[in-house]
Amino acid sequence: MEEFIQSRFNYWIYVILMMIGLWGMISKNNLIKKLIGMSIFQTAIILFYVSVAVKSETANIPILPHHGHDYSPKIAFAHAVSDDHENGGHDDHAGHQAHPVGPKIPDPDGYANPLPHVLMLTAIVVGVATLGLALAITQKIYREYGTLEEDQLLEKVRADDHG
Amino acid sequence: MVEHAPVLLMVVPLLAAVFCALLGLRWKALCLPLTIIGFIAALYFSVITFLQVSASSDHQVIYFLGGWNASEFPRGVGIEYRVDLLNGMLLIVIAAVALLAAIFSKQFVSMETPGKEPQYYALFLLLAVGLMGMTITADAFNLYVLLEVSSLTSYALIAMGSRRASVAAFQYLIMGTIGASFYLLGVGYLYIKTGSLNMQGIHDILIGEGLLESPAVYVAFLLIFVGVWIKLAFFPLSTWLPNAYSRAPTATGCIIAPLMTKVSVYIMLRIMLTVFGPEYVYDELSWSGPMVWIAVVAIIAGSILALGQKDLRRMLSYLIIAEVGYMVGGAWLLAPGGMARGESLYSTATGLVGTGYHIISDAAMTLCLFLAVGAMIVKAGSSRIEDMKGLFRKCPVTMACFVVGALAMIGVPPTCGFFSKWYLISGAFEAGRWEFAAALIISSLVNAVLFFRIIEFAYFGKLPEVDDAHGHHQRHDEGGMEENPPSMLVPLVLASVALIAIGLFNKEIAGYLSQFLNTVAMGGQG
Numbered sequence: 012m013e014e015f016i017q018s019r020f021n022y023w024i025y026v027i028l029m030m031i032g033l034w035g036m037i038s039k040n041n042l043i044k045k046l047i048g049m050s051i052f053q054t055a056i057i058l059f060y061v062s063v064a065v066k067s068e069t070a071n072i073p074i075l076p077h078h079g080h081d082y083s084p085k086i087a088f089a090h091a092v093s094d095d096h097e098n099g100g101h102d103d104h105a106g107h108q109a110h111p112v113g114p115k116i117p118d119p120d121g122y123a124n125p126l127p128h129v130l131m132l133t134a135i136v137v138g139v140a141t142l143g144l145a146l147a148i149t150q151k152i153y154r155e156y157g158t159l160e161e162d163q164l165l166e167k168v169r170a171d172d173h174g
Numbered sequence: 175m176v177e178h179a180p181v182l183l184m185v186v187p188l189l190a191a192v193f194c195a196l197l198g199l200r201w202k203a204l205c206l207p208l209t210i211i212g213f214i215a216a217l218y219f220s221v222i223t224f225l226q227v228s229a230s231s232d233h234q235v236i237y238f239l240g241g242w243n244a245s246e247f248p249r250g251v252g253i254e255y256r257v258d259l260l261n262g263m264l265l266i267v268i269a270a271v272a273l274l275a276a277i278f279s280k281q282f283v284s285m286e287t288p289g290k291e292p293q294y295y296a297l298f299l300l301l302a303v304g305l306m307g308m309t310i311t312a313d314a315f316n317l318y319v320l321l322e323v324s325s326l327t328s329y330a331l332i333a334m335g336s337r338r339a340s341v342a343a344f345q346y347l348i349m350g351t352i353g354a355s356f357y358l359l360g361v362g363y364l365y366i367k368t369g370s371l372n373m374q375g376i377h378d379i380l381i382g383e384g385l386l387e388s389p390a391v392y393v394a395f396l397l398i399f400v401g402v403w404i405k406l407a408f409f410p411l412s413t414w415l416p417n418a419y420s421r422a423p424t425a426t427g428c429i430i431a432p433l434m435t436k437v438s439v440y441i442m443l444r445i446m447l448t449v450f451g452p453e454y455v456y457d458e459l460s461w462s463g464p465m466v467w468i469a470v471v472a473i474i475a476g477s478i479l480a481l482g483q484k485d486l487r488r489m490l491s492y493l494i495i496a497e498v499g500y501m502v503g504g505a506w507l508l509a510p511g512g513m514a515r516g517e518s519l520y521s522t523a524t525g526l527v528g529t530g531y532h533i534i535s536d537a538a539m540t541l542c543l544f545l546a547v548g549a550m551i552v553k554a555g556s557s558r559i560e561d562m563k564g565l566f567r568k569c570p571v572t573m574a575c576f577v578v579g580a581l582a583m584i585g586v587p588p589t590c591g592f593f594s595k596w597y598l599i600s601g602a603f604e605a606g607r608w609e610f611a612a613a614l615i616i617s618s619l620v621n622a623v624l625f626f627r628i629i630e631f632a633y634f635g636k637l638p639e640v641d642d643a644h645g646h647h648q649r650h651d652e653g654g655m656e657e658n659p660p661s662m663l664v665p666l667v668l669a670s671v672a673l674i675a676i677g678l679f680n681k682e683i684a685g686y687l688s689q690f691l692n693t694v695a696m697g698g699q700g
Contacts, residue, residue: 036348049351056355060362127365130315134358137322141351144326148333148344155337164341171338 021062028055042149042159046142053138057131064127066120073122176222180237180255180310183219183265184303187212191299198292205295206280212299213273216306220265227262228686233693234258236312249375256312256374259690260530263683264309264440267534270672271432271541272302274665278545279425281552281661286423287334294334294425301327301429305437314361314449315371317441318354321405324437325350328430335423342417349414353404360397363390364449373449386454395459398445405438408502409472412495416479420488424548427487432541435494436533439501443529446505447694456508462605469503470613472496477620485557486547489624490540493583496617497536503613504529504598507605523691525601528594530687535582535590535676542579542669546572549658549666550632559628563635569657571667573632578670580625582677585618590676597684 016023028051035048153159156167175182190212198205226235235257242252257265276298283294304324311317329350333343365371367390368379385391407415419431446455456462476496483489507525547557549572554561566573582589595614602611657663676683 033352036352042344045348049348052352052355056359056362059359063362063366127362133315133319137319137326140326141322141347144329145344145347148329148340148347151333151340152337152344155340168338168341 021058021065025055025059025062028052028058040161042152042161042164045161046145046149049145050138050142053134053141057134057138060127060131060134064124066123070121070123073125176226178237179219179222179226180235180257181239183216183223183269184306184310186215186219187299187306188303190215191296191303194299195292195296198295202289202291205291206276206283209276209295209299210273213269213276213302216302217266217269217273220262220269220306223257224262224266227257227259233689235262249370249372249378253316254312254372255310257310258693259686260443261309261440263534263686264437265306267537268302268305268309268433268437271537272298272305272429274541274545274669275425275429275432278428278548278662278665281659282423282425282548286425290334294331297327297331298425298429300324301331302433305433308437309440312373312448313371314364314373314376318358318361321354321357321441324434325354325405328426328434331426331430332418332422335421335426338417339421339423342414342421346414346418349404349411353401355401356397356404357401360394360399360401363394363397367391367394373444376449377451380454381451386458391450391454392459395450395454398449399442402438402442402445405434406442406498406502407435407438407495408498409468409475409495412472412476412498415495416488416491419491419494420485424551428541428544428548431490431494431544432537435498436501436537436540439498439505439529439533442502443505443526447691452508452694462506462508465506466503466607466610469499469506470609472499473503473613473617477617480624481620484559486551486559486562486628487544487557489559490543490547493621493624494540497532497540500595500598500614500617501529501532501536503610504532504601507601507607507610523601523688524597524604526691527684527687528597528599528601530690531590531597531680531683532594534683535594535673538669538672538676539579539582539589539591542575542666542673543583545662545666545669546576546579549662550576552658552662553656559631562628562632565632568655570655571663572658573629575666575670576632577629578673580621580629582673584621584625588677589673590680591673593677593680593684 032048032050032052032055036045036052037048039045039048149159152164156164158164158167190208194205194208197208223235227233237255237257239253239255276295279298283291287294301324304320304322304327307320308317308324311320329343329347332346333340361371364376367385367388368376368383370376370379380386380391404411415435419427422430446452473496476492476494476499480489480492480496483492504525508523549569550562550565551557553565553569553572554563578589582591585591585595587593595618599611599614602608602614658666
């Protein structure tokens with residue numbers, strides 16, 4: 012059981028965080044508390060995606076190590092291209108592993124998957140925009156109604172409907 | 175130019191939005207012309223794209239964003255736009271609806287949100303860009319981003335209305351964020367299993383690797399579907415819709431109501447048919463039974479709730495919930511096991527044709543009715559149904575268009591509503607789902623009751639007597655016609671003509687849709 016929880020620790024935390032956020036969004040009466048719930052909810056998803064990117068204990072962040080001048084990605088790429096030309100210009104193999112460029116391309120298993128991180132950068136931006144818009148709407152609501160408690164708000168809205 | 179049409183149809187309105195926000199600060203009068211130019215360009219490019227699609231041999235146009243090439247890289251390295259017959263038609267509908275709604279908004283924006291034209295029109299353009307992007311993209315994560323673009327702009331556009339609208343916008347924002355987050359989570363599960371974000375790529379890997387029975391894929395479908403369900407406003411997750419749509423500023427309602435739920439239905443279709451594939455959705459899941467029953471409940475509940483409304487826009491909002499029930503039900507009519515029995519998808523999928531048809535015709539019907547109601551509320555000075563008295567004498571053209579919209583909603587030939595309902599009902603008969611056919615007929619009857627009540631008020635109802643300056647009793651209606659200005663009438667008349675046109679071209683539209691289903695049945699490769 013302990014092993015079961017430990018091996019998926021990140022995922023347990025993400026589920027728990029997500030449920031806390033969802034509960035906050037649905038059951039809290041105060042609009043700001045709802046938004047706090049929303050932030051927790053979105054952060055839980057970011058944690059989930061980042062956990063997906065993990066490959067193994069030894070896998071590192073996807074930055075190429077700088078062993079002398081050969082390992083700079085720019086030079087590695089330049090070498091790959093020049094190798095291509097030396098071999099007769101098969102330029103359509105640029106994206107394939109099939110073309111060996113010796114030790115210049117490092118082992119992909121040594122690095123975490125960068126794609127989920129990139130996706131989450133976008134998701135973070137979306138989250139910030141949502142929160143900003145939500146706070147602006149909350150501000151407008153407070154200015155118009157003088158309260159941020161949902162039950163009082165709905166009462167006043169109902170009075171508006173009939174008046 | 176022509177080969178870049180699929181991306182230009184988004185880029186031009188996007189640039190127009192930027193210019194609107196910047197130039198509008200100095201010259202407010204520029205905003206509306208910029209918006210209209212943006213949408214005309216979008217309409218032009220979407221028509222060109224659709225012509226390309228229907229002319230190509232495999233009925234699709236693929237555009238690689240940023241010029242990455244599928245022959246050099248494995249599919250899914252970059253973002254791909256893919257237009258086929260279904261979303262090609264939908265792109266034209268979105269651009270046309272947005273254009274008509276923009277022309278219509280002229281009077282209302284200066285009336286309801288004075289001084290905020292640049293912000294309003296920038297958001298308006300961005301909303302349409304988001305919707306078109308959701309329709310055209312073939313990348314599951316890109317879809318999430320564009321979903322949020324359209325959602326965020328719609329929250330802002332709704333919140334710009336009265337003070338009640340901001341509360342409705344807040345509730346919509348909370349629901350919408352939950353929906354979009356669930357979608358994102360589902361895409362994450364799919365990414366774990368397949369390592370791809372490209373819709374067709376995900377499907378190919380799911381089939382190729384035999385992942386259809388994987389519990390992770392099931393969870394992914396569940397999460398994505400619940401997320402889309404909220405966005406669809408499919409009963410019972412539809413509580414946010416009536417408040418948000420009926421309290422929004424008039425011009426906002428005219429673009430959000432016809433497009434938002436319809437594009438969400440399209441997303442559901444795309445997820446079902448392209449990402450997971452009919453083999454998974456109909457055979458592996460066997461959800462058809464309960465899904466159609468929920469759709470039946472949605473249709474009946476939406477219709478009955480609409481009957482109880484005194485406010486015209488609120489009534490229409492509840493009708494949208496019923497219409498979503500039509501489309502979702504039609505999409506799930508296919509009985510489980512059909513694929514295993516060797517039946518081809520398109521021969522048993524009249525319901526799917528009906529759903530696709532109804533997306534298009536419902537967008538046009540809702541546009542026509544929301545435009546007409548917006549114009550009627552201006553004349554009546556209130557949105558209550560009782561206050562519509564005598565409107566036929568006051569503004570006959572507006573009311574004629576309203577009647578066309580109402581007839582389409584009821585389903586009277588030759589309007590489009592008749593033909594889409596016809597396909598849906600034949601689909602229900604084919605699948606043997608009598609409860610769905612019964613719900614469609616009951617809802618049509620309820621629509622007839624609803625709309626004839628309004629038409630009766632407007633035609634036979636006498637205007638209240640008002641005292642003029644000399645204390646004489648005078649009838650308002652003797653003053654004769656006070657028709658709405660052309661900026662309101664032109665889009666309204668065009669929308670009602672479109673209703674009949676979409677009905678008259680039923681053969682072509684249904685032909686394109688079954689051709690699309692044909693491609694899906696052959697594995698989407700064309």
